[in-house]
Amino acid sequence: MIVKHLDQLIGTPADVDTEQWASRRFILASDKLGYSVTDTLIKEGAELEMEYRNHIETVYCFEGEGEIEDLATGTVHPIRPGTLYALNLHDRHILRANKGSHMRMVCVFNPPLTGAEVHDETGAYAAPEAMLATAG
Template sequence: MIVRTLENCKNSSRHVVTETWESTRMLLSDDQMGFSFHITTIYAGTETPIWYKNHLESVYCISGEGEVETLDDGKVYQLKPGTLYILDKNDRHLLRGKTDITFACVFNPPLNGREVHDEDGAYQLNEAPLEKENA
């Protein structure tokens, strides 16, 4: 059994911060579960272009408000607590925070831990895993 707390993961190398978001990666590829699990915050007033061409993602809104726009068709979906959106077709999208938004996210294949978006808004598959730690 694996047991971790959000607080312990936030105080470790599992916590990644960028200009528009931060993500605490609580379950990663080296845990060998076939998916990764993250608590991610999108900052208020930001817009983040994303295209997970190498991953599928499921995103559940815990708190906050914003919107996600799918770029191929221009559809805009409102995000609020209780909303789930699923990027089942490697959808190119824009994520906008009206307020800080906290999400629970699941990735398949799982992330290794330190990934940040590349110039296309994607995570690469060949990132080196984090070194094992107690988090």
């Protein structure tokens, strides 16, 4: 059984904090569950263009408000507590947190994150094989 609390992650390598977002990585590839789980904070006013070409991501918002724009269609979906979205087609998108509000979300990735990922210039994480090769 794996049991963790957010307090155990803050300030460790599992707590990746950037100018626009912070990702607290609870479950990683090393846990051998076949997926990863993060508690992610999209900071107030952040606007992130991303495309997870090597991962499928499902996101559940439980705090704050913003929106996600599907760049293939131009459709903008509001995000608020209780909203779930899945990037099932490696969808290129823009995620925005409203000014005056951050968004806090639970994110599930498949294949699982190793824990060392950061977004590249296209907004993607490297393929898991590439991450494991650089870690070894």
